[in-house]
Ligand SMILES: Nc1ccn([C@@H]2O[C@H](COP(=O)(O)O)[C@@H](O)[C@H]2O)c(=O)n1
């Protein structure tokens with residue numbers, strides 16, 4: 001069986017009075033992530049990990065940030081499209097492990113809902129989706145809440 005690994009990274013700026021959507025969950029916070037889409041940093045890192053594993057370029061290659069079709073779009077839809085691209089290449093997703101670097105708010109209470117959202121969009125079990133979070137101990141741009149970061153790795157296999 002051919003197994004491949006993928007890695008993804010994303011960063012988004014935080015701005016006041018913006019929605020803060022992470023893993024398809026709308027977090028209550030005084031700041032939110034800014035981007036062309038809904039700026040879901042977790043889903044973007046996961047999309048890039050999946051695309052990378054299948055050697056299918058990256059999220060910006062498939063969904064250009066100048067294309068009006070993707071303006072404000074839910075990244076759950078982008079993840080669904082990425083899962084379709086992998087299926088067309090006869091890959092199934094094994095597991096995903098992701099790390100969020102977000103100073104605030106607390107992510108832990110929202111992880112089960114994020115797992116549900118990602119499982120539905122990617123077509124895999126919640127048990128195959130791990131999400132973790134850390135602060136940046138008040139240091140740097142993450143610590144000052146100027147931005148947020150996510151990393152993800154995944155395994156995929158040929159069907
Ligand atoms: N936005 C966050 C950040 C962290 N967590 C959880 O808190 C633990 C401690 O975080 P430190 O950065 O102080 O090490 C971390 O391991 C997470 O479980 C969180 O839920 N949301």
Ligand SMILES: C[C@@]1(CO)OP(=O)(O)OP(=O)(O)OC[C@H]1O
Nearest residue numbers: 035036037039060063064065070
């Ligand atoms: C998702 C896309 C497309 O709407 O826009 P953004 O929300 O700005 O996100 P980014 O992580 O910069 O990635 C790729 C983009 O093309």
